[in-house]
Amino acid sequence: MTVPTQKPARKLSMQQRYSALTHDLDWDPTYVTEEEIYPYTTFEGIKVHDWSKWEDPFRLTVEAYNKYQAEKDRRLYAVLDGFAQSQGQLGLTEARYMNAMKIFLQGIPSGEYQAHRNFSHLARYFNGPGARFASLCQSLDELRHAQTEVHTLSHYNKFFGGMHDWSRMSDRVWYLSVPKSFFDDAGTAGPFEWLIAIGFSFEYLLTNLLFVPFMSGAAFNGDLPTMTFGFSAQSDESRHMTLGLEGIKFMLEQDEDNLPIVQAWLDKWFWRGYRLISLVAGMMDYMLPKRVMSWKEAFELYFEEQMLNGLFKDLEYYGIKPPRHVQWAIDEKEILSHQVYWVLYQYSHAAAFTTTIPDAEDQAWLEEAYPDTWPVFKSVVWDKAQRVVDSGERYFNPGLPQLCQVCQIPMGFTEPGNPLVQCQRHSIYEGERYDFCSDGCQWIFDREPEKYVQAWLPVHQIYQGNCGGPTLPDVAVWYGLEPGDGGEYIGSMDHQDWLAWHAPTIKEG
Amino acid sequence: MQFELRTQVVEPRRKTFSNLVRRYGDRPASRYEEGSVDIQATENFHYRPLWAPDKELYDPTYTAFRLTDPYSFMDPRQLYYAPYVQSRAASGEAFAKSLEYVDTRQLLLKLPEGWQAIVADLLLPLRHYEAGAELISIEGSRFAYGTTIDQACTYAAFDRIGNAQNISRVGIAFNDGHAHALAEAKEKWLGDPALQGLRRLIEELLIERDYAKELVALDLCDRLLYSVMFTHLDEAALLSGAGAYSLVAQHFSTWFLDQRRWIDQLIKTWFADPEYSEVNKAAFNDVLARRWNQIVEAVSDVAAALDARVDTGAAAAAQAATSAVAAQLSELGLTVPGGK
Numbered sequence A: 001m002t003v004p005t006q007k008p009a010r011k012l013s014m015q016q017r018y019s020a021l022t023h024d025l026d027w028d029p030t031y032v033t034e035e036e037i038y039p040y041t042t043f044e045g046i047k048v049h050d051w052s053k054w055e056d057p058f059r060l061t062v063e064a065y066n067k068y069q070a071e072k073d074r075r076l077y078a079v080l081d082g083f084a085q086s087q088g089q090l091g092l093t094e095a096r097y098m099n100a101m102k103i104f105l106q107g108i109p110s111g112e113y114q115a116h117r118n119f120s121h122l123a124r125y126f127n128g129p130g131a132r133f134a135s136l137c138q139s140l141d142e143l144r145h146a147q148t149e150v151h152t153l154s155h156y157n158k159f160f161g162g163m164h165d166w167s168r169m170s171d172r173v174w175y176l177s178v179p180k181s182f183f184d185d186a187g188t189a190g191p192f193e194w195l196i197a198i199g200f201s202f203e204y205l206l207t208n209l210l211f212v213p214f215m216s217g218a219a220f221n222g223d224l225p226t227m228t229f230g231f232s233a234q235s236d237e238s239r240h241m242t243l244g245l246e247g248i249k250f251m252l253e254q255d256e257d258n259l260p261i262v263q264a265w266l267d268k269w270f271w272r273g274y275r276l277i278s279l280v281a282g283m284m285d286y287m288l289p290k291r292v293m294s295w296k297e298a299f300e301l302y303f304e305e306q307m308l309n310g311l312f313k314d315l316e317y318y319g320i321k322p323p324r325h326v327q328w329a330i331d332e333k334e335i336l337s338h339q340v341y342w343v344l345y346q347y348s349h350a351a352a353f354t355t356t357i358p359d360a361e362d363q364a365w366l367e368e369a370y371p372d373t374w375p376v377f378k379s380v381v382w383d384k385a386q387r388v389v390d391s392g393e394r395y396f397n398p399g400l401p402q403l404c405q406v407c408q409i410p411m412g413f414t415e416p417g418n419p420l421v422q423c424q425r426h427s428i429y430e431g432e433r434y435d436f437c438s439d440g441c442q443w444i445f446d447r448e449p450e451k452y453v454q455a456w457l458p459v460h461q462i463y464q465g466n467c468g469g470p471t472l473p474d475v476a477v478w479y480g481l482e483p484g485d486g487g488e489y490i491g492s493m494d495h496q497d498w499l500a501w502h503a504p505t506i507k508e509g
Numbered sequence B: 001m002q003f004e005l006r007t008q009v010v011e012p013r014r015k016t017f018s019n020l021v022r023r024y025g026d027r028p029a030s031r032y033e034e035g036s037v038d039i040q041a042t043e044n045f046h047y048r049p050l051w052a053p054d055k056e057l058y059d060p061t062y063t064a065f066r067l068t069d070p071y072s073f074m075d076p077r078q079l080y081y082a083p084y085v086q087s088r089a090a091s092g093e094a095f096a097k098s099l100e101y102v103d104t105r106q107l108l109l110k111l112p113e114g115w116q117a118i119v120a121d122l123l124l125p126l127r128h129y130e131a132g133a134e135l136i137s138i139e140g141s142r143f144a145y146g147t148t149i150d151q152a153c154t155y156a157a158f159d160r161i162g163n164a165q166n167i168s169r170v171g172i173a174f175n176d177g178h179a180h181a182l183a184e185a186k187e188k189w190l191g192d193p194a195l196q197g198l199r200r201l202i203e204e205l206l207i208e209r210d211y212a213k214e215l216v217a218l219d220l221c222d223r224l225l226y227s228v229m230f231t232h233l234d235e236a237a238l239l240s241g242a243g244a245y246s247l248v249a250q251h252f253s254t255w256f257l258d259q260r261r262w263i264d265q266l267i268k269t270w271f272a273d274p275e276y277s278e279v280n281k282a283a284f285n286d287v288l289a290r291r292w293n294q295i296v297e298a299v300s301d302v303a304a305a306l307d308a309r310v311d312t313g314a315a316a317a318a319q320a321a322t323s324a325v326a327a328q329l330s331e332l333g334l335t336v337p338g339g340k
């Protein structure tokens, strides 16, 4: 038995103290092997020689984490409660703004939740205690995001369509297979690929493009709860960005053989993430009554300037090159949102949001934001749609679209440099033909065809009778769509309610 | 006549989300329900995991314990993220206060010699036990089927790494700011015979690949270990002038009461399942058959080592706890291996 003696050692530095509270909790097992405890960190081919070289992306203890987060949530929920009590939804710019939030609720919390579960996988299965603890904190944060998003939008759900069955819809509805397949893809990969896919590519490369449009859209359109949520999540996000950056640097510094693997993942996940957020492009240019900036401007600022001219300059040191197919994304920036919104417009009878033809004010804004592409697009698409409306009808596409096998977006993108020719690529795998929207998606398929042939493609599934029945009404029931969820905005339940809420009443006195 | 502009009375279209209406009828839902029920995807998965090609991304067969409806388990504490961090911020502050009190008066250094040895040799090494318990719990955060179980496991994992950090803080305070008590404690965890039963258990559980079986075995060990290390020693410490130990121990006992609430509810839900009740009992019996004697031995080794430093009757307390837990398990219709 030992009784500690007062050794004249010096007091612990902050770093030693942090290490004593985190890394030093780990030990080398002897009753079983390290490989048995952490069996998933070798099959991807990433070589790690020394986990102790992992630099903590942030130094938080459990005590500090709980304290900060409790305070943040106290403030957030106070805003949510106040907004609900004062019927704050009446102060939005217009009811159609809610379409952005419908897409947000249907697409984002389920992704946050997947991030939570899969960061827990890393928190369990990375060999290094520093990497595990950082992943554990992110796992909790992502659970927070999923729940606070649901709680933020819970009040709106009581007054607007399209939000009431978000969790079932995220498993079933055609356009929501885009985010679902994205996160399923990352979650079924190994832990290092997850870290590049979500920790780095999604949380670092593309995070501003995803969140700033929603959050500043909220700020400009009177949506205080979503704006407050966004600010509140921001400090979590900055921790996530540093984790993603540490992850990629750690892999690159551990062994030079890791470079080609990491580069290929970066190439894949840039394109996968970019295609995913094209839904955001359509939303921000067409669904916000008051706009902040165009997709093109956001892409130039948050991606070309901050990432290509900033981050990738730093990563050059490691031999990392900008993502393959990045030029294709740059070439698309003036047409992407038009094409995506046109798809959403045509199929919104089978969706849980509404769409409408851009009104005169919208059109003036679009013309200014996209002087080269909008006039052409308007005459080819919207003038025709308007003629249908003028004749007392509304154009919905009666057929089912063909989906890209990888990103699962309906094939509607065009050849680079030729916005009037639809792009279609295909590969043959084991005698079957698979179609893609772009070189990027085809390249991703060709690397791992055995993975992408498994995709649950909504349109195929409808044809195979797995979605409630053979007709569109059958499918709509299976999707959980109710009257007031989808279709045309003008005259919709949301629109009518909005007008009724704001109709002045005459009171005699 | 005067005109007054006012907004119409606004009637909500619905009280909550459709999935909750399907489950509970058209009534307002709590934030716990809206943030926890049916959140995890359950169908139409796109790809099989590269590391488990026979399973779906979320799959009830990651464990032998099954529920017909995963949301038949609801956390009796109703903890979602916000109340979780709020309650832990409060308990963290309480622990920090106790530790500061103990630290400024150097009460740990003034403990009777035998109690100093208990802290150095047996309490401080348990920070590694807690760190291992975190790894076991976070496995449930990834592999549980359904958000309510996942979420309880997630918070348990964070609690346990928090426990490990708090024990480490005791170690730092114990040495008046120096780390060698922690370094020595680690050597004990790795080599002291009294602790090898615990360490072997944790390491073996970490290769099981069935989060619920791991969780059940860990919980059985917790029940015995916490009852000796914290409940029994808390009282003994008060009686023998080791108030500082008591101050520290009560935080861990309080935490464990909270932990028990969701685990007991989970076990109750498993055994009440309309379809899988027997399957779950068989899985539990499987854990008992494989682990019970191992756990009892591991904890009695610790108890004997405690008595060797200060004779508080820890061995008898361990035996009493073992009999009590065995009786509870038998009452649930489980088969507790005999001989211990």
Ligand SMILES: [Fe+2]
Pocket: A112, A115, A141, A142, A145
């Ligand atoms: Fe997030």
Ligand SMILES: [Fe+2]
Pocket: A275, A404, A405, A406, A407, A408, A409, A436, A437, A438, A441
């Ligand atoms: Fe695609």
